[in-house]
Amino acid sequence: MKKYDIQPTEENIKESLKDNVTGRNENVYQLLQLLNHQEGSWSIAINGDWGSGKTFFVKQCKYVLDCLNSSDDSQKGNINSEKLFNKENLDDIDKKPFRTIYYDAWEHDNETDPIQSLLACIATSNWASNPKLKDTIRKTADIGVNLLKVITPKRGEAVEDLINLVDKKAKDYKDKVDLEKLKKEFYDALVELAPEDGKLIVFVDELDRCKPTYAIKVLERIKHYFSVPNITFIFSVDLSQLQNTVKRYYGEEFDGYHYLDRFFDLVINLPEPDLDNYLKNTDGMLVLNNLFDTWADDNYCNHFCKDLIAHFSFSLRQINHFYLKTNSVTYNLLSNVLDDRSRLGSSEKNGLFIVYCFFLPLMCALNQANIDEFNKFIRGRASDNVLDFLANNSQFDTYYKDISSDSNDKKDTSTFTREIYNALFNGTERNDHLVISDTAYIDRLSIYKDRLIKACSLLDSNTKLD
Template identity: 25%
Template sequence: MRLKHDFKEDNLQRKETAKQYLQFINKLQGNHTIALDAPWGSGKSKFIDFMCEDMDKDKNKDIYIKYNAWDNDYTDEPFLSLMSEIFSSFEEKKYIGKDELKNIKSKAIAISKAVGKGITKGLVKNILGSDATKDLSDGIESLAKGAISETSQLLIDSTFKNMSQTKKTREQFTEELKNTTKKILEEKSKNKLIIIIDELDRCKPTFAIELLENIKHLFAIEEVIFFIAVDRTQLSESIKAVYGSGFDSDTYLDRFFDINLYLKKNNMQEHFKQKIIKYFNEDIPCVYDYFDYHKFCKEAIEALELTLRDFEKIISEAYLIYKLNSIRDFELEVILFLLMFRKKSPQDYNTFIDHNNQNITQINIIVFKESNSNYAIFMRTYILSILRDKNETLKTVAKLSTLTNTLIQIIEETKL
């Protein structure tokens, strides 16, 4: 399996954390479903690739399958989609031969929703004959009224018989998967099969819910551990969209995840620093030393809750603005500030630019006067103190206001 990230770059020093998490997983006893809980854009996919890189080494004690839920979100069959990836990986990695997967493949299809969709009509057709399927709706209607006709009685009997058979088939699938997994682990001298699922929080709520339900009910196997990268807060909100705003989605998710792991936000400043240098050092030598970025980054990261994906977008956009316009070096920090502002709080940013004919202190009062959040305090401090003290050009509120208004116009004209 080809991994998509450049492992030479580990500004957040997460490679070691990935190794430690793997060591933790290896010591676990029994079946578990683990959530790697972090916001979208915080580097979960790269972290997973660090884990996979480590597991690809011969000394590792586990084997793994990697499944991207978002890439398969188009299908109405989450279970079959996951099993297809598992079977393909088993064959691709030469864990087991194709012929040895025939039994478990047939059992996976037997319990899939695809078979279930047409089961009622099929049962009635088999029981009553091809000309009698038109009586199905009459049979259901009689059940609703409490009357049991010959047709509805056949439907009752066949439905419960099918339910019993479905349960048996599901149990057979789990047993077959258990045997297949044990066979692979024994032949490869490994301890566990880790099934890694990425980007579940980006999927349709119905897809995510059904996938989790199938994992819970069909994969309760001692040697199997699921490691699922997800933004639990986002997924929780998505589930409420299905079950209603009053639904306790956090408790619901606790049914599936018995362990929660997290990504530390340490070294975010170093990551930002390296990105700044990568984009701007050729044009502005020693760019990172030019401004007090350590203070700026630390406060911005905490107050605006910036993610790695936010950094990438903001810095690349700042670079484009810098190259396409006559931006002076010391104005770069103002550009970054305004882009962060627009990214993290578009409503406040729009209020900000709607009043761009006023001076900067008046804008500050209009936008942030009623808020004492870390975000508002950071914005007030930055506008009234940090920017104003950076350069002789910014020594007065009037000059700062003029500069800010000019840069806002440039940003809006260069909008990506």
């Protein structure tokens, strides 16, 4: 088994832009255009649910900015030659010089103060090796260390590490320090980190996953000490989760939304991905398609899985996990049904195709989307909403009509859906045999409830692991 999640490595970021995998290239362009036209200090929130691709999106933005501002002309040429955007030229996103930093807040969650880790990210950035910037970075870090000594009760080992990182040793300071003067020195040092007539862009990721104490401190430290006209902070967050973080810190009655409004000048909702484009560019993810030979990706199972993804509004990460599980639990079972060499007759195959092509993927989706609905489903108490979705699904309806077109007692799809569900999960067919039509039936009904539940557990002997 292998995971389908695509890690945001530089190569994957590059390829995702080249193929416009999520259909968000135009959104990347729009955000970079905004950065090129903004003036003063900004704090922007890119809002999206967990798993919606926020990290990929901000890293795509960072990659394009880094290429456009690279001293290597070939890097900038790559952005032009690949035709990543539907534009004749890139003037609107190449008006100003930029430097970028990516800060994973969750990675630094256990540290004492975010100032030290933000400065460490600056000191280890890809542009920090520039000889012209070394002294500025060291000065900024040195002032930052002194600032920490004043605003935190104890310096701690992490600050010592920061001192060592920039080859500085701690100095003796008087007991009384003019904090405002120190803040002004820090402000002036930060200004020098941005390119002339340009911007330093700091991408802050995973803030909503941090412990409440650290998440709040990140926001407040940036607000109080990093509000510099030529520095823009871009936070990729799930605002609904971040509001909960704020409430856990200040209390459930606290207004988390208005609190966050103090920190973000602009909130941009991450547009939904282009699912057709995503699935097209991740060709082969639904391994079940291999079973249909000449049908290729135009088969009931493929279309039904896409309908499930749309119905449950799965995020990109959820799509990856859904396909991983559906492939694993369904492949061998469905393969036996479709195999011409199996001992199953055509009528029994037609019946079992419903079980493994429709009921099993539905159970996989329910298990991922709503565990309470899944538990009700396997206990014979499926909600009307779930059964109505199946009955009204065009793929399911088309298949049922195909196998019952010649039947004299053909039922409507809603009645048939509940009949087969109750036969499988409530044992309503006493003879353990369900006739669906003249060309389809399910024999030994009692074995399939247990088989389906075991398949969804991934511990069934039929699970495809290779």
